Amino acid sequence: MFETKKIAQGVHVHVHETTQFKTINFSIRFKDRLTVKNASERAILANVLQHSNEMYPSHTALRMVLDDLYGTSLYIDSTKRGDDHIVNLNVETVNDQYLSDEGVLEKVMNLMYIVLFKPNFENGQFKESIFKREQESIVQRIESVFDDKTRYAQQRMMELGLPGHPASITSNGSIEQVKQVTNESLVAAYHHMLENNEVEIYVVGDVSPELISSHIRDYFHFADRKELPEKTESQLQPPEQSRVLEYEDMKQGKLHMMFFTPVTFRDEDFPVMQLMNGIFGGYAHSKLFANIREKESMAYYVSSSYASQFGLMFVLAGIDRKLEEKAVSLILGQLDEIKQGHITDTELEQTKALLTNQLKEALDSARGQIDIYDQYMELSEDFDPAYLISRWEKVTKEQIAQAANNISLQMTYFLSGKEEAKDE
Amino acid sequence: MNKMEFNQLEETLYHEQLPNGLTVYILPKRGFSKTYATFTTKYGSIDNHFVPLGEKQAIQVPDGIAHFLEHKMFEKEEGDIFQEFSKNGASANAFTSFTRTAYLFSATGRIQENVTTLLDFVQSPYFTEQTVEKEKGIIAQEITMYDDQPDWRLYFGMIENLYKNHPVKIDIAGTVESIQDITAEHLYTCYHTFYHPSNMALFIVGNVEPDSMMQFVKDNQAAKTFDPPAPIERIFPDEPKEAAVKERTLEMAVQKPKVFVGIKPERLDLHGSEMLKHELSAQLAYELLFGRTSNFYHEAYESGWIDESYSFDYSLESGFGYALIGTDTNHPEKFAQEVKKTIHQAVEKWPFGQEDLDRVRRKKIGFFMRALNSPEYIANQFTQYAFNGMNLFDVVPTLEQIEVADLQEAFAAVSAESQQSVFTIKSPEKDTE
Numbered sequence: 001m002f003e004t005k006k007i008a009q010g011v012h013v014h015v016h017e018t019t020q021f022k023t024i025n026f027s028i029r030f031k032d033r034l035t036v037k038n039a040s041e042r043a044i045l046a047n048v049l050q051h052s053n054e055m056y057p058s059h060t061a062l063r064m065v066l067d068d069l070y071g072t073s074l075y076i077d078s079t080k081r082g083d084d085h086i087v088n089l090n091v092e093t094v095n096d097q098y099l100s101d102e103g104v105l106e107k108v109m110n111l112m113y114i115v116l117f118k119p120n121f122e123n124g125q126f127k128e129s130i131f132k133r134e135q136e137s138i139v140q141r142i143e144s145v146f147d148d149k150t151r152y153a154q155q156r157m158m159e160l161g162l163p164g165h166p167a168s169i170t171s172n173g174s175i176e177q178v179k180q181v182t183n184e185s186l187v188a189a190y191h192h193m194l195e196n197n198e199v200e201i202y203v204v205g206d207v208s209p210e211l212i213s214s215h216i217r218d219y220f221h222f223a224d225r226k227e228l229p230e231k232t233e234s235q236l237q238p239p240e241q242s243r244v245l246e247y248e249d250m251k252q253g254k255l256h257m258m259f260f261t262p263v264t265f266r267d268e269d270f271p272v273m274q275l276m277n278g279i280f281g282g283y284a285h286s287k288l289f290a291n292i293r294e295k296e297s298m299a300y301y302v303s304s305s306y307a308s309q310f311g312l313m314f315v316l317a318g319i320d321r322k323l324e325e326k327a328v329s330l331i332l333g334q335l336d337e338i339k340q341g342h343i344t345d346t347e348l349e350q351t352k353a354l355l356t357n358q359l360k361e362a363l364d365s366a367r368g369q370i371d372i373y374d375q376y377m378e379l380s381e382d383f384d385p386a387y388l389i390s391r392w393e394k395v396t397k398e399q400i401a402q403a404a405n406n407i408s409l410q411m412t413y414f415l416s417g418k419e420e421a422k423d424e
Numbered sequence: 425m426n427k428m429e430f431n432q433l434e435e436t437l438y439h440e441q442l443p444n445g446l447t448v449y450i451l452p453k454r455g456f457s458k459t460y461a462t463f464t465t466k467y468g469s470i471d472n473h474f475v476p477l478g479e480k481q482a483i484q485v486p487d488g489i490a491h492f493l494e495h496k497m498f499e500k501e502e503g504d505i506f507q508e509f510s511k512n513g514a515s516a517n518a519f520t521s522f523t524r525t526a527y528l529f530s531a532t533g534r535i536q537e538n539v540t541t542l543l544d545f546v547q548s549p550y551f552t553e554q555t556v557e558k559e560k561g562i563i564a565q566e567i568t569m570y571d572d573q574p575d576w577r578l579y580f581g582m583i584e585n586l587y588k589n590h591p592v593k594i595d596i597a598g599t600v601e602s603i604q605d606i607t608a609e610h611l612y613t614c615y616h617t618f619y620h621p622s623n624m625a626l627f628i629v630g631n632v633e634p635d636s637m638m639q640f641v642k643d644n645q646a647a648k649t650f651d652p653p654a655p656i657e658r659i660f661p662d663e664p665k666e667a668a669v670k671e672r673t674l675e676m677a678v679q680k681p682k683v684f685v686g687i688k689p690e691r692l693d694l695h696g697s698e699m700l701k702h703e704l705s706a707q708l709a710y711e712l713l714f715g716r717t718s719n720f721y722h723e724a725y726e727s728g729w730i731d732e733s734y735s736f737d738y739s740l741e742s743g744f745g746y747a748l749i750g751t752d753t754n755h756p757e758k759f760a761q762e763v764k765k766t767i768h769q770a771v772e773k774w775p776f777g778q779e780d781l782d783r784v785r786r787k788k789i790g791f792f793m794r795a796l797n798s799p800e801y802i803a804n805q806f807t808q809y810a811f812n813g814m815n816l817f818d819v820v821p822t823l824e825q826i827e828v829a830d831l832q833e834a835f836a837a838v839s840a841e842s843q844q845s846v847f848t849i850k851s852p853e854k855d856t857e
Binding site for chain 1: 433434454455456457458499504506507509510511512513514515516530531532533558559560561562563565566568569571572573574575630676677678679680715716717721722725726728731732733752783784786787788789790791793794796797798799
């Protein structure tokens with residue numbers, strides 16, 4: 001699917017030439033190790049670089065030039081995957097051939113260069129007012145999680161259950177660390193990112209791989225990277241508390257459960273665990289949905305998800321706050337069903353069909369192609385959807401039951417409204 | 425079968441109205457492996473007062489019934505329809521809006537089987553008192569979930585502020601109390617009135633061959649019998665031009681106050697190409713006033729009145745619409761005051777010329793082209809437009825015709841002081857500890 005060229009040590013360009021889309025998509029990904037400090041700095045950095053630059057020194061000036069380039073979308077986000085923190089420049093621009101205008105692509109590539117390499121500096125530092133404002137933006141972004149109670153509950157469980165582990169570090173870092181970043185340390189983080197991070201550059205659209213690669217090599221001046229620090233596999237330690245109740249001013253009860261599984265993305269049994277999760281709670285045909293929602297009418301949403309990078313599985317449900325105990329016991333009851341091998345042929349076939357469908361559908365968007373390729377590249381250079389599908393096909397009920405037996409509940413976290421006197 | 429070619433966009437749309445009244449649209453997408461299909465009825469939460477099919481007297485139904493009906497369509501005597509879709513490798517879903525109820529699936533194989541499931545399950549209602557009762561617990565949890573979401577409360581709070589009588593002010597899912605009154609009989613009444621094929625559209629987009637698919641749908645429909653199409657009589661109350669409530673605050677636990685300034689449009693009777701031109705013109709005018717390149721945005725950002733949650737939107741349907749400008753902010757009063765001032769100044773002296781228009785027009789064309797990569801966008805947006813007599817593929821040609829005077833005229837209809845309203849969410853005052 002992608003044609004890969006190495007343009008410097010640790011810097012790769014991957015191009016997928018296709019006429020499927022009316023636009024051309026770019027993604028430039030700077031990968032570093034995930035620590036709270038790194039994440040905090042790089043979240044601010046992403047915002048500062050996205051704000052303005054030497055050539056377009058105000059937000060308005062930059063946004064105007066993007067509008068003129070047929071509403072080219074350009075944003076920088078900071079994300080995480082496993083033990084990696086990723087700063088990602090995303091650009092999507094309309095393919096020239098649909099416009100009466102030509103030369104848009106070249107202008108867009110030049111703009112990407114300016115955004116990354118010509119920051120809005122004043123005396124060797126980021127413009128102080130912009131730095132301060134974006135630092136404040138990240139603090140507010142972290143604080144705003146509180147307003148989304150599902151995200152907030154999940155984050156609380158992670159902080160309490162796996163403190164310091166990459167699974168609980170958010171891509172924005174922490175309020176404390178964000179506040180400690182100085183303009184000087186941000187400049188250092190910026191240079192470190194440009195010079196030392198692994199860089200994966202993706203391009204999807206009706207473009208020539210040779211032209212794109214040589215353009216990036218000649219204009220972007222990415223130097224060879226030194227060896228990156230070795231990855232240290234983070235071990236999962238059982239949480240100190242196995243059950244936590246917290247209260248906020250709210251109506252619904254948010255039940256979050258955390259399980260450990262020895263199987264990760266890199267294991268032979270990865271496809272088995274994907275199927276196990278799918279049969280348990282990944283879909284609308286899954287056991288959790290069919291029983292907790294449809295049969296018991298207890299929840300509108302109830303599902304499981306598999307964080308394969310870390311070997312974690314979560315169950316999330318929105319329930320009446322008085323029903324925590326009942327919900328936990330019903331959920332574990334469904335897991336027991338799988339442990340005992342009570343899986344129907346239909347459940348197995350449905351889950352295989354939906355995993356397959358999900359993968360194929362994801363490949364119908366440029367973003368999906370980039371994300372999936374970027375993830376699977378770690379396992380193998382030759383990404384092949386058919387191979388992934390064939391691995392699911394081979395999985396048996398016995399293997400799934402076995403995988404379920406290796407899962408252990410580590411923590412339940414319940415966030416709900418305070419008991420009101422009138423309910424008594 | 426009719427064929428519409430959009431050469432500049434390299435898209436071809438096939439469509440036909442079947443003898444039973446159903447309109448079918450098929451749009452093949454080159455290079456895609458998935459197919460996305462929506463089966464939509466022009467029936468949403470606002471259609472709560474109507475004359476049931478074959479009767480004379482209008483009735484008022486409980487709040488939240490269109491959404492309740494959507495949930496109940498998935499349950500059949502033989503089981504849950506989600507199971508059927510999963511067997512054929514399809515992800516299915518549905519949603520209810522103010523004006524539409526849509527049932528949909530996406531799949532990368534067995535498309536005919538999945539289209540059959542989609543058509544057949546939506547065209548075979550099965551409601552019993554027992555299954556209706558059982559659903560109340562699920563929907564009550566859904567409503568409770570939304571009750572805890574301040575952004576949803578903010579949005580609905582503003583619509584309640586703007587509209588005095590129109591049913592758009594009623595929450596789409598109803599309330600935990602209102603859904604208790606819903607019966608199987610209500611559901612059948614609504615179903616028979618609004619789910620006639622002549623009130624519905626099927627849109628199939630993606631990896632699909634138009635000729636054989638159209639024939640397949642025709643055969644499916646020809647094998648079923650329907651009453652002849654009859655016009656649906658919906659009753660809407662008179663709605664004053666002014667915003668119903670000028671200002672209101674809700675206390676709720678939030679990290680930071682949230683505020684919306686809303687403006688109620690004057691022209692709510694538009695249809696077809698006139699509506700499209702008005703909606704696009706108003707969107708461009710609002711983009712110039714409140715978009716990322718506006719003076720307003722620049723000043724609000726520099727002064728710290730807005731944060732990353734800042735947004736604005738203009739949306740128009742038949743009978744209702746709104747412009748919304750909002751943000752999380754520690755200065756909600758200041759923000760609202762500045763938004764109103766900006767509107768007022770533009771009313772007094774229109775500040776934009778040809779160059780401004782050209783720039784936001786290009787931006788909007790680019791947005792539209794990006795959106796055409798998404799089968800979901802095409803199917804949903806096309807259907808919404810079609811129900812209002814508009815054609816999605818007229819967007820670019822219409823944009824190209826718009827002039828500065830059109831922006832000014834559209835803006836004039838969405839700007840009067842009496843049509844404006846402010847809604848704020850703040851945390852209750854905390855006791856000092």
